[in-house]
Amino acid sequence: MAQVIMLLQWCQELQKVIMLNPWLCLFLLLPLLFLLRVAKREKLNLPPSPPKLPMIGNLHQLGRLPHRSLRALSAKYGPLMLLHFGKTPTLIVSSAEVAREVMKTHDVAFSGRPQTRAADVFFYGCVDVAFCPYGEYWRQAKKICVLEILSQKRVQAFQFVREEEVTNMVEKVRLSCLNGAAVDLSDTFLTVSNNIISRSTLGRVYVNEGSDENFGGLSRKVIDLLASFCFKDTFHFLGWMDTLTGLVAGLKNTSRALHDFLDKVIEEHESLMNNDESHMKDMVDILLDLQKNGALGIDLTRENIKAILMVSLSLSWPLFCDCV
Structure with a gap:
């Protein structure tokens, strides 16, 4: 009983010290937190x-030619x-050899994808295939792309589109x-490339409609926005800087225009499907059709459709990188 009373008195005294000297307590807690963080880090079996x-x-070690800097670092620290x-x-x-281990042997362990600020805005919270987290939805979305969009039958069906565009x-x-x-x-x-992908994905070439839209x-x-530097993706505590640089406004405006454009395309197709089923x-x-039939194990919403369409349209984006 005496020990309990002494413990209560000690707690009361400690409470007084904390109330009178909060900075002293913070000073004493910081080394403890640092030691706990170091101890936790030491348990991880991290690569060199x-x-x-x-x-x-390590941003300062990339230099002006990142590929050469990475090659030099890999020669020192391993593959x-x-x-x-x-x-x-x-x-x-x-x-x-290591790439084979990552992409084939341990593909599930490395299946996570970075959800950047731009991808989150453009792809409705990353519900596409490229940035979507690994899971049942990703497997179903991949199934759509492999069996319905990239199948041999589908590629052959649009052969005339490629021939016409190349002839032109x-x-x-x-x-x-x-x-x-x-x-x-x-x-x-x-x-x-633009015309082939647009005709195969959207049904026709969309040009000179709404100026640049x-x-x-x-x-x-x-x-351009996907390749822009984003403070939030690299320095989380500096995410507010993206507002000052205009990145946030650019993402919102372009995303709104892009989604309005895709909404218009989908509405045109819905009207055409109701009036002419022979096209x-x-x-x-x-x-x-997949949304209407409900053949998938997931609910395919309008946002899901637009996000998956953007994956198909993105096949021509590498060419934009070379031409910009």
Whole structure:
């Protein structure tokens, strides 16, 4: 009983000290928290990692040519190393053997995808295939892409689209040569790729509709924003800086225009399906049929359809990167 009374008295005295000297308690707690964090980190079996700096991590070691810097670091720390880009831990794989282990043997363990601020805005909280977390929805969305969009039967069905667009390209180049005009090959190939994917996915080529708010113009804006530097993705505590740089406003405006554009496309297809069932089905029609029939194990909403469509449309985005 006496020990209990002494313990209560000690707790009361400690409470007085805390009330009178909160900064002293904080000073004493900081070393304890640091030791606990170090002890927790030591339990993890992490890959080799070069020394990092506070806040920026290993960003200072990338240099102006990141691929060469990463090659030099991998030669020192091995084919699998851990780098920190700001507060984001990143595994760097630089050999075929380790890549096989990551992508094939342990594919489920490495199936997580970074959900960036831009991807979260453009893809409705990452409900597409590229940025969606691994799970039942991702498996069903992948199934749609593999069996319905990228199947051999579907690719062959749109062969005439590719032939027509390539024929038109050759004819334009021929006429330019006859007239002695210069030919911008980058723009020419970009237009062909643009038209093929637009016709196969959306049913027709969307150009000169609402000024820059067409498939080509919106794709160019999206790829620019996806490639833009985002403070929140690298330094979480500096996420408010994205508002000052205009990134947040750009994401919201472009996302709104893109989703309005896709809503218009889907409404056109819904109207056409109700009035004419004999037309050739494109990707939008396939997704609307799957939504109507409920053949999948998931609820396919309008947002899901638009996010999956953006994956198909994104096949031409690497060309935009080369041409911008």
